[in-house]
Amino acid sequence: MSNIIKQSENLSLLGFGNMGQAIVKGLLRKNIFLPSQIYIFDPADEKQQDAMKLGIQVLRNPDELLKKAHTLLIAVKPQMIQSALVPLSSVINKDNLIISIVAGISIRYIKDLLKNMELRIVRTMPNTPALVGEGITALSYSRECTEQDKSFAHQIFQSVGKTVVVPEEQIDIVTAVSGSGPAYFFYLCECMIDAGKSLGLSEETAMALVRQTFYGSGTLLMSGDDLPEILRARVTSKGGTTESALKTMEARNMKSIVIEAIQSAYHRAQELGK
Ligand SMILES: NC(=O)c1ccc[n+]([C@@H]2O[C@H](COP(=O)([O-])OP(=O)(O)OC[C@H]3O[C@@H](n4cnc5c(N)ncnc54)[C@H](OP(=O)(O)O)[C@@H]3O)[C@@H](O)[C@H]2O)c1
Known part of the structure; x- marks a missing residue:
């Protein structure tokens, strides 16, 4: 229990497919969050069932994600990011920390989509061995991220393997080497x-x-x-x-x-x- 981030700190996930589930399972296995601290929104029934089996909270509307947690982990496919994020633009602000695992989507693109240039965003590239706690995730940060944001993001991805920090312009190289x-x-x-x-x-x-x-x-x-x-x-x-x-x-x-x-x-x- 000593690893649990903060009793008051929750985590919301937009998308609960392969990678979202791998990360959540790692966090639960390492006791970094309790199931009651994790919220998801995913339109797929099957993914909602998966979440319920883990004891985590399933939300019916995506904008509730930001009411439940300050940190939003985006885990939808790149082609879904626009339709998934735009409805959230009125509820996301610089008090939130956004962590994206979406391949090919830049920090700038997310800021443009959400029409806010001051957002704290961590762009990451994990890989599927995260499913067995042996992934490697590269992280890069928007300049607005605080030291606390950085260590929070590290802790999340270290629960499913190892981490490295790279400048954002190298994330596509990481995608090609360790993502794929x-x-x-x-x-x-x-x-x-x-x-x-x-x-x-x-x-x-x-x-x-x-x-x-x-x-x-x-x-x-x-x-x-x-x-x-x-x-x-x-x-x-x-x-x-x-x-x-x-x-x-x-x-x-x-x-x-x-x-x-x-x-x-x-x-x-x-x-x-x-
Ligand atoms: N898998 C990898 O090796 C890997 C490695 C590094 C990074 N990534 C990145 O991780 C992200 C997720 O990949 P994945 O393999 O986990 O994909 P996935 O298994 O397809 O999971 C994505 C989930 O998001 C759901 N979704 C669709 N629209 C949504 C919306 N508007 N709001 C919330 N959820 C929505 C999907 O539901 P439906 O199935 O009904 O569409 C699906 O359950 C991708 O952006 C990918 O680039 C993946």
């Missing part, structure tokens, strides 16, 4: 499972090998200060099997394909924000 990053990782898993199957393994065995290999390699990477290239070199003996695989990857320019793919995600994030 889990999908690249899963894609590599799929490729390795297919390769194992093509050589004769059952799906079940290939999956077991790949899952544990990634889990173990990730743990190894996190367990010390060695760079990935050092860890890679340790698995790669001259003339051996790993070297043969890596030479094939290099011959096909795998590194430039990955760099190009991530650059393309970055350009897409920039387009979405226009």
Whole structure:
């Protein structure tokens, strides 16, 4: 209970989908808020049921969110932000702290939408491992944010993993690297499972090998200060099997394909924000 932010401090969420739920579950797991301190508005029945199962409060109108809490976490899809936020423009002011996880949507865009240039806004980019408390979230702040706002926002995202602070102009890069990053990782898993199957393994065995290999390699990477290239070199003996695989990857320019793919995600994030 000692972690609970303040008995009087509540949190409201606009949108309670995958990411909103991941964050709330982290906050409840770490005892940062009690269920009675969290309010949501989401038009989807199924999401309202999810909220009720967690014991958190479901509101019937979005403008009630600001009556219940000073902090509003925006967790709708980018294409919904306009229709979701505009009805709130008359009830949001600089006494509120707005935290957005919406990809591609700038602090300036939110201020324009709400017709208030003095709003305290934290723009963030989490990722889906937040669902298991192992996300990484980048945060950037509007100049109006106080030190207390910053530490409050950190505490929220540290409940679902780690945090870094970046200037807002780098958030689209973060989106391309770690926001979309889990999908690249899963894609590599799929490729390795297919390769194992093509050589004769059952799906079940290939999956077991790949899952544990990634889990173990990730743990190894996190367990010390060695760079990935050092860890890679340790698995790669001259003339051996790993070297043969890596030479094939290099011959096909795998590194430039990955760099190009991530650059393309970055350009897409920039387009979405226009
Ligand atoms: N998932 C990720 O990997 C990831 C990573 C980083 C950031 N994000 C960001 O997180 C945000 C949410 O993503 P998500 O994956 O959680 O999406 P999601 O599962 O689709 O959740 C969004 C929820 O908002 C609801 N909604 C729609 N209109 C609304 C309104 N006017 N007011 C309140 N709620 C409304 C949706 O209901 P309906 O389903 O009925 O439309 C849905 O339940 C996105 O902006 C995304 O860019 C996601």
